[in-house]
Amino acid sequence: MRCDHCHEREAVVHLTQVADDQVVQVHLCEKCAAEKGIEPAGTPSKTPLGGFLAQLSSQGLTADGSEGLRCPRCGAGLADFRETGRLGCGECWEVFAAPLTDLVRRLHGATKHLGERYAAPGVEAAPGAAPSPAEERLREELRDAVAAEDFERAAKLRDQLKVRP
Amino acid sequence: MDLSLLPDGGLGWLDASGPQSHLVLSTRIRLARNLAGRVFGSRCTTTEREAILADVFAAALGTVSLKDAHLFRVDRLERVERQLLHERHLVSKELAGLEPAGKVRAGAACLWQDAVGAMVNEEDHLRLQTLRSGLDLEASYALLDRVDSELGQRLAFAFHSEFGYLTSCPTNVGTGLRASVLIHLPGLVLTKEIGRVLQGLGQVGLTFRGLYGEGSEVVGNFFQLSNQTTLGQSERELLEHLGSMVREVITHEEQAREVLLREAPAIIEDKVWRAYGLLRYARTLSFEETMNLLSGVRLGAGLGLVGGVGMYTLNKLLIHTQPAHLAAAEGIPVDDPALPVRRARYVRHLLDEDAARRGGTSAGDHR
Numbered sequence: 131m132r133c134d135h136c137h138e139r140e141a142v143v144h145l146t147q148v149a150d151d152q153v154v155q156v157h158l159c160e161k162c163a164a165e166k167g168i169e170p171a172g173t174p175s176k177t178p179l180g181g182f183l184a185q186l187s188s189q190g191l192t193a194d195g196s197e198g199l200r201c202p203r204c205g206a207g208l209a210d211f212r213e214t215g216r217l218g219c220g221e222c223w224e225v226f227a228a229p230l231t232d233l234v235r236r237l238h239g240a241t242k243h244l245g246e247r248y249a250a251p252g253v254e255a256a257p258g259a260a261p262s263p264a265e266e267r268l269r270e271e272l273r274d275a276v277a278a279e280d281f282e283r284a285a286k287l288r289d290q291l292k293v294r295p
Numbered sequence: 296m297d298l299s300l301l302p303d304g305g306l307g308w309l310d311a312s313g314p315q316s317h318l319v320l321s322t323r324i325r326l327a328r329n330l331a332g333r334v335f336g337s338r339c340t341t342t343e344r345e346a347i348l349a350d351v352f353a354a355a356l357g358t359v360s361l362k363d364a365h366l367f368r369v370d371r372l373e374r375v376e377r378q379l380l381h382e383r384h385l386v387s388k389e390l391a392g393l394e395p396a397g398k399v400r401a402g403a404a405c406l407w408q409d410a411v412g413a414m415v416n417e418e419d420h421l422r423l424q425t426l427r428s429g430l431d432l433e434a435s436y437a438l439l440d441r442v443d444s445e446l447g448q449r450l451a452f453a454f455h456s457e458f459g460y461l462t463s464c465p466t467n468v469g470t471g472l473r474a475s476v477l478i479h480l481p482g483l484v485l486t487k488e489i490g491r492v493l494q495g496l497g498q499v500g501l502t503f504r505g506l507y508g509e510g511s512e513v514v515g516n517f518f519q520l521s522n523q524t525t526l527g528q529s530e531r532e533l534l535e536h537l538g539s540m541v542r543e544v545i546t547h548e549e550q551a552r553e554v555l556l557r558e559a560p561a562i563i564e565d566k567v568w569r570a571y572g573l574l575r576y577a578r579t580l581s582f583e584e585t586m587n588l589l590s591g592v593r594l595g596a597g598l599g600l601v602g603g604v605g606m607y608t609l610n611k612l613l614i615h616t617q618p619a620h621l622a623a624a625e626g627i628p629v630d631d632p633a634l635p636v637r638r639a640r641y642v643r644h645l646l647d648e649d650a651a652r653r654g655g656t657s658a659g660d661h662r
Binding site (some may be wrong): 146165167171203204207213215216217218219220223224227228231233234237238239240241242243244245246249250251252263264270 | 300329331333334335336337338339340341342344357400401402406447448449450452453454455456457458459460461462463464465466468469470473500524526527528529530532537556
């Protein structure tokens, strides 16, 4: 595929851009991409993920058939991620949720955000939406306590859950 | 670039006024944020980066925390000025385009007001940050949390119900929070216990870096201790954990110093005074040597061995003897061969002033 800009060199960077509410696919050679300020994927990451990703390439990240998948928003694929250690956009997190969940578990020892919740301006938090992180944690502890037959502790946790608004 | 536009030059944290500032130089916290619906930094075009900067700046004007913020267009600064901002810990090496083969990105910018600010168009669209004196995680976070919520009401951040705040690199996802405490640990280095302590920190989910953060060398026995993971714990939990571990490290450092004073008082006293003597009288000083000597004097000041030197003076020396700072102050290029001579002169000058203010170098001289 030829570069959309110079029509000479082979396109190596594939982007999906939104301009005037129109979605456009753009294919650029390395030189034209650099001129537009887009960074080359290039150097195998100096990121803390470098070795990690190399290690994963033969297992987790490819095992679920999402290998050929590309993000419809930014055009990035898993190969780009492995090369740079960086995701292309917020939607990549949806598109590659399965392999990323696995990676996030290995990196953080958890897969669920328990910090502050956020609703973008103009977006109402759904009524009766997700319980607070603290509440969810209590529920998790409660389940664990029951599983461990620690009923005294379970009762305490249940009471804590009850008094929460 | 005119840093005097910042009332304190962005150096308020140097005043050694914060808790535990005899050991802890500074507390910095950053929150990684991206704008919803926009591609992340590395895939952005120049036009998109300019649009992001414009959006962020417009939003900042509507806040209390950043309405008077000074905007540094990092992409329009000379290399030495970018290096100066980096030495001042206001921008990362990446944003300043100082990495080997690195280039400053179009749209790279930094906002700063009092003790808070934001890097724009770094790896993530926004890196909100705060920098304060001493060990002060709670108050620092309160300041930053306000910046975050003020901006978050005016800009739509990329947020996911499971993953939390979405980041370009999965190591930052979730809270996007990295808190770092810059701490001076010469006692643990001298007693050779530092390896064990750092290893222990690794086992409890913390990590350490050098003076300038990610990828930097440890110089002058300064270590940046920070949280490794950003997801699976709340912001408070992450900060409390780091805080309690840092307090343990402080206890270890203080014990190491006691041991040194008890077991080898003459050696320690000699080491401290030699460092002071070299700083006070040397005619050329490299940056690294300066840092190592300052570490010795700082230890001596902490142990009460050197009476004539204030923490604030030592902190000032730490910042202003860095290559870009010194070159700018002296009006010479950063690679000028005269820099080590100018550095030694500057150090002598500041220590002389300090000694005069305190009435003599201290009784230690005459013992």
